Amino acid sequence: MRVVIAEDNALLREGLVLLLTSAGHEVVAVAGTGPEILPALLEHRPDAAVLDVRMPPDFRDEGLRAALAAREELPVLVLSQYVEESYAAELLAGGASGLGYLLKDRVGRVDEFLDALERVAAGGTALDPEVVTELLTRRPDSPLDSLTPREREVLALMAEGHDNATIARTLVVTERVVHKHIGNVFRKLGLPQGDSGHRRVLAVLTYLNYS
Structure with a gap:
């Protein structure tokens, strides 16, 4: 699977790269700021994208905006530090195919994270259990x-x-x-x-x- 990663935390970003490559996937591009995301997605046309919700420069919802723009073209798995159910609802409002919303803590549960990414890449959905509990x-x-x-x-x-x-x-x-x-x-x-x-x-x- 070819993946683009958007995450401003360098340690987590490199951890995601290592995790995915160790699992046999190819990370074709990484983005550290919001404005970098869409150009990377358009250039590489990955099989899936892993995007942080809040990205520089404003640390608001840059990753979510990119996910909303990209979801018609490719599977997107959004990561968030906290449960923000309004973001989950907005992300899935236009259709739930090939979309996911996970808390960042889930990345540490490697098998669960990889399973969620693979489900999303195959056109399924992956909602974090804590988000579902909030709902x-x-x-x-x-x-x-x-x-x-x-x-x-x-x-x-x-x-x-x-x-x-x-x-x-x-x-x-x-x-x-x-x-x-x-x-x-x-x-x-x-x-x-x-x-x-x-x-x-x-x-x-x-x-x-x-x-």
Whole structure:
């Protein structure tokens, strides 16, 4: 996998380079400031980008802006120091394919980080479990209110980007049971019949928009 990294912290940036190259991936470019990100993405057209939310010169949301601009063209995994659910919702609002939002602490859990990046590069989603936990504080009169506690658990794991087999292992149930819960989620959220992958994306977006 060819990857572009945007991170202003030199130690973390070099750590990401070492981590990814050790895992067999190629880091084709690194960016240390916000204005460097889009030119690097346009020049190298990587298979995925790992972008910090806050970058110089203003340390506000330069990485997020670059991610929003790039998400139509390539998979993007955004890193953040803190849980900022509004950023996660904004990032995924236009579609959840090939997008991820992780806390930087997750990088230290190498297998989890690499798995998340690979899911995103393959067109899936990867939401940090702590971000999902924050989203569990839902607004009143949400479509999610019709879901049972177990159905909300399943939807939260879908939002993290897990497939049915992983959800089944996490909840210690069979895949058949998971499939039934997901069907109930689709039905209760009023999602149209069609491609199951697309319906999963719509379910996650509903989860984000009403959490």
